[in-house]
Amino acid sequence: MDLNAFFAINPYHIALAAIGTIVILARWIPRLVSRSEPASAPLMIILGSAGALLIPAIPTMPDPREAPMPWELLSELAVIVALFGTGMRIDSVLPWRKWAPTARMLAIAMPLTIASIALLGVGLESLTVAGAILLGAVLAPTDPVLAADVQVGPPHEGGEHPVRFTLTTEAGLNDGLAFPFVYLGLIVAAEGLNVGAWALEWFALDVVYRIVVGAIAGWAGGRALAFVLFAVPKSAPLANTGSGVVALAGVLLCYGSTELVEGYGFIAVAVMGMTLRRMEEDHHFHRRLHDFTESIEHALTAVLLVALGSILPLVFADLTWNQVLIALILILVIRPLAGWISLIGTGMSRRDRAAISVFGVRGIGSIYYLCYAMSHMEFVNESQLWSLVGLVILLSTVLHGFSVSWAMRKIEDF
Template sequence: MRLLHLGYALVGVLAVLLAFWSSAIRRAPVSEPLLALVLGVLAGPVFGLIDLRHHAASGLMLEAARILLAISLMAVALRFPLSDYRSVIRQVGVLLTVAMVGMAVVTAGLAWLILGVPLALAVLLGACLTPTDPVLASSIVSGGPAERQLPGRLRQVISGESGANDGLAFVFVVLALIPAAHTASGQAREAVWGVLGAVLVGLVVGYAAGRAVCAAEAREDVEEGSLLIFAVVLAVAALGVARLLHTDAILAVFVTGLVYNGVIGDESRASEQELDDALTRYLVLPLFFLLGVEVPWRDWLDLGWPGGAFAVAVLLLRRFPVVLALRPALGMPRRDVVFLGWFGPIGVSALFYLTYSREEGARDWRLWAAGSLVVVVSTIAHGVTATLGRRWYAARSSTLRG
């Protein structure tokens, strides 16, 4: 327990420092998750201050990732008016169908060719690493610098994709677990119910919550600050209901947020940006700190050079060529497609599905070793390039206007 308390203290100190220097951090070529990851590495493998048991760390990471994803997806669903999301439904639809399948196939192929793992494990790795992470994506598309440097339409596409594909990845992972973990073929029915049940839960919970807020506002019983807290509580509530019904809880939360967004309308959305900022700056810190503490150095060394080659190949080939090839279907300018192709970070959602797969019986050590290495490399690469990428986009836009 003392080890956890030390972790609380370190993360708390980091959060305080980030609060003091928040503007400078936003302008610097680093991200909050990256700083938390570095702190975890220093506290764990480097100085040996914290050494959690593997089983305990796995359980903590699974539940922390689940809750963080829920709150993150609620923030994504409320980031823009629902009408703005409708305007990019074509682009998001292409990314959620053709691009998502393409990314899963490319990643699985890279795992099979470079790591030499069995095809079933390669397919599971591809499924776990496919979704674009909404938490890391939030640090790219939210906040003052993002609003000034990126057009709203591009931010909406990234937000909509990162919100929806985390839940849809559940289908990929559940089906991939059948051969990889030797689970029953009934998993296919679980995947179907996962999507249908999640949509049903989201419709019911989101509509009920939205009507309740509208009724409270009509009586002038609700304040802006309480709406912020309510959004967080609503995410956790939808997560719990979906879990009890054994459906896709991650997708259920996102659908709940979208329905709630549509019911309450624009006038009730004043505090959603605060939720975005709180999420990307503070709520993400404990999970990436825990990842830093538990990075499997010995397993990475056992992977050898193929492990590093796989991580770099996934970063370069998993998304960018697929999105670039889909430019005609996306109907977006080249600079938008280039930005969209690079900024598809792999983070919390991948950690969730990797630990979920392990809990469901996928015991091959290479799953967590290779997957966690990709997450760390993505966190570093996208954290360092987020500010530089936004500046490049803004400069490119100014040049074209000139």
């Protein structure tokens, strides 16, 4: 027997072992110094980069600049599951006045952030107008996948702090609401700055129609899924089996059907989660379903973060000091300032306003949007966009990941 052939090293198996090791270390190492929920996201990215650099035989995910499709599909699925879980987390949507800070973050803070990032992209990085708009749309929304530490707890826990409620609902809705600006970047790239030729159509279709259809589809999907789970057959409802697979299938059905009629599927699944949570509110199935989807979300996120870390050395080959400056300005100035301005007049304390303004983590959603745009249009600044987005995700997960537990404890104890 040829022992060399018998013990041949398979790069695929090396990758599996490396991913497993990285995820375990990222979850375990923080517990050596803190009892808080481990800040594992930044460690997964950093250890993923270290693995790619130190293990020559390890295969990595395809370069997203050359093959965006695998990244788009995997990140899309992670965001879908996370958005539905975010909707499921909210125990009570009433009174309606508690939504006022969320509405301001969506209607004021997000457009301010997009415009500010776009101006920085043109002024500091010499991006095209289309590339700058796309950059703003990609980096403006907070991430529902990595924002779990600042969100409200699972169903039936109650006690939803206004800061957590605002950050939860913002993360649940702003991913879908960033899509019109992604389309705007694509339109400008294809048709130029002749606003009169496309502005009305963009507003009517990409803003009004897609948002309204997404919201209606999510409400209808949540009601339909509740009917299947809780109502028929009444003597033996499907929810009593505790099977989360059927509900997850319903989420995929809702997302896919919404996209088929050109609505925003991200809005639909978030609204679906909130709608389903209102049906049979005290049923134990809501907690089981939340925990089931959260496990899937964590698994997908871990793979994506390790994969992102593995390709960062490639992406950062094009990194410039201007991009470092833009990333720091976004995280430390633009998001906090836009959030602070938008919350003026809400009656919230300065501490609560500061927390909402600061903790807008960027992550998996940004990967999806950039991949989506790249798969639909070739941009002049693709390498610059990827290096900048990769840096923002890294810095955001590090700065927010290692400070959020301490900050939220301070706020809730105040």
